[in-house]
Amino acid sequence: MHILVLGAAGMVGRKLVERLVRDGRLGDGAITRMTLQDIVAPAKPDTSIAVETIAGDFAVPGFAEKLVAARPDVIFHLAAIVSGEAELDFDKGYRINLDGTRMLFDAVRLIGDGYKPRLVFTSSIAVFGAPFPDTIGDEFVNAPLLSYGTQKAIGELLLADYSRRGFFDGVGIRLPTICIRPGAPNKAASGFFSNILREPLAGKEAVLPVSEDVQHWHATPRSAVGFLLHAATMDTAKIGPRRNLTMPGLTATVGEQIAALKRVAGEAVAARIKRVPDPFIIGIVAGWPRTFEAKRARELGFTTEEKTFDDIIRIHIEDELGGKFVA
C-alpha cells in the first residue's frame, strides 16, 4: 500500500506519519511505500518502509500530477495556509487552499483509467460562522466568516462532487481546535486554549486573554490522527453523498479547562496562568462555535481518545512530556 501525505511537515502531518510508521499498516494493508510532501522537506522517518520526501509548492501547475503519478492508494491532504495568513494574504490563501486543492483533485481525476484512491481532506470548523445555535448540528449551514473557512468550504464541495462522480473516494473531516497543541506558543487567536495548559505544565507562565466562561470545541492531536486513520479505512458505502463530517470533540469552558489542570497537575501549576484580558482576542473568540453534535461522525465510527478534559491533559503529558510535568 502506497500512501501520499500532503502537508507532512505540519504538526498533525508529523504525528500522522509517526503513527503510520509505528503501525506499519493502514487498516488491512501493509504500508510498502510513503510519499511525504510539504513546502519544506518533511523529516525522513526511521523505517524500513520506502519513503520519498518532497519539498515543493503543491499549488504550482504540474506539481500535483507528479505527486499522484505513482497512483498512491491513499492520499491525505493536510496542506494549507492557516487562517491568519489566508486572511492577510488574499492571493496566497486562494492560490494554495483553493487552487492547490482543486489541482490535486483534478490530477487524480485526469488519470481517469479507473484509478480511484481514498482521499482524506482536512477541513475545519471554520467553515461555520456566527450566529450559531447552542449546539451545531450536522445540517447547519456553511457560512464562513474568514477566507480560510471559505476556501475549506469550497474544498468540501469539490470533494463531495468529485466523489459523487467517482473520480476518487473522498472523506472530508472538520477537525476541532487541537488541544493541547505542542510546540512554542503561537500568535493564533486560538493559541491560548493550548498555551494556558502547555506552558504551566512546562513550569512557565501563560496568559489567558479571555474570561473563564468562553466555551469551545477541542480534540487532542492523538484523536486528530485517529480521525485521519478512520477516514482512510472506513467503509464509505455507508457515508452517502454528504462526505464532509464534523469530527467529535469535547466542549469545555476555559474555567473547566483550568479546573481539569488543577485536578491533573495541581493548584501550583494552574497558578501559572495570568489573566490579562485582550479586547481584540475577546472580540474574535466571541464569534466562534462552542459545541457540535457530530452525530453522523460518531455513527460512522469516529471516536475521540479522550472522554474528559482531564484526559486531554493526561494525553499531552504522556505523548509530549514523557509522563512528567513541572509540579
Add this chain to the structure above:
Amino acid sequence: MHILVLGAAGMVGRKLVERLVRDGRLGDGAITRMTLQDIVAPAKPDTSIAVETIAGDFAVPGFAEKLVAARPDVIFHLAAIVSGEAELDFDKGYRINLDGTRMLFDAVRLIGDGYKPRLVFTSSIAVFGAPFPDTIGDEFVNAPLLSYGTQKAIGELLLADYSRRGFFDGVGIRLPTICIRPGAPNKAASGFFSNILREPLAGKEAVLPVSEDVQHWHATPRSAVGFLLHAATMDTAKIGPRRNLTMPGLTATVGEQIAALKRVAGEAVAARIKRVPDPFIIGIVAGWPRTFEAKRARELGFTTEEKTFDDIIRIHIEDELGGKFVA
C-alpha cells in the same frame, strides 16, 4: 447609472432587460447606459438608453476585465451552463459556472481603487440536496447533489467572502423553479411543471410524467425579475455576512397546479394533460426540495407578485399570451 447584465439573452435576462428599459431607472437612479453580454448576441432593445451588446464567452481569460473596465454601477450575473449540461460536460460546467464567475469577481476586485459595484448573482435551490426537512429553513446545509448546484454553492461562498472583504457589494439570490416558463417545451427534468400549464393554455397536449402528489417550489418570471431588481437596490447594510438568500415562492403539488388551471382556464383546458408516468423523471424529482421558509428574504423585502397558484397562471396569460388562452 450604468448596468451590466451577463447572460442577457437567457429567458430571465431578456425579461430583466425589458423591465429595465421600460422603467428607465433602477431604484433612485436613471439608467444612462447598459452593457448586455451573452454567448450569443443579446437582442438590442428599442430605447434611448445607450446600449452595447456583446457576444462572447465570459469565462475566457481577459473577457471579464473588458466587461467591467467601464465600471458599471450594477452588475447582474445571470450567465450559467444549466444543470443538465453541467452534469453531462464536467469541464464546461466548471469552466463557465465556477471559473467564469471567479474571473468576473476577480476582475471587479482587481480594479481595486475603491470601485465597489452592487453585484447580483443568480444562484439556485440546486445548492440544496436531499434528504430534506419538510420545510427548508435559512440555516439548512448546502449539500448539492449535482455539479451545477456545487458550482452555484461555490459562487455563493466566493460572493460572500469577496463582499465581506469589500471588493464589491454582493447579493446572491436562489431562484425557485420558474413557472410558467415561456417558450417551447424543453427536456429539463423540471420542464413538466411549466409544460402542463403552458401547452394546454395554447391548445396543445402536454405530458405529466409524475404523480399529482409531487410538490415543488415555484415563482413566476415576473417575480424573478422583481427579485433581481430588489437585490440590486436593497439596503445591504441590513443583510449581514450571509449574503445568499433563498427567494420566496409558492409551494404546490402537481394536483394543486392542475386544480388552479381548471379554476382559471376551465376543465377542457386541464383535460389536455395526458398522464404518462416516466420512472426516470419520477426518480429525479423525488430528490427535489418541496418547501422553503425563505424567512430572511421576506424580512429583507423580497416579495412575489403571485399570492396563489391561480395568480401564476393569470400572470402567464397576461405577460405571455396577451390576455387570451385557447379555451
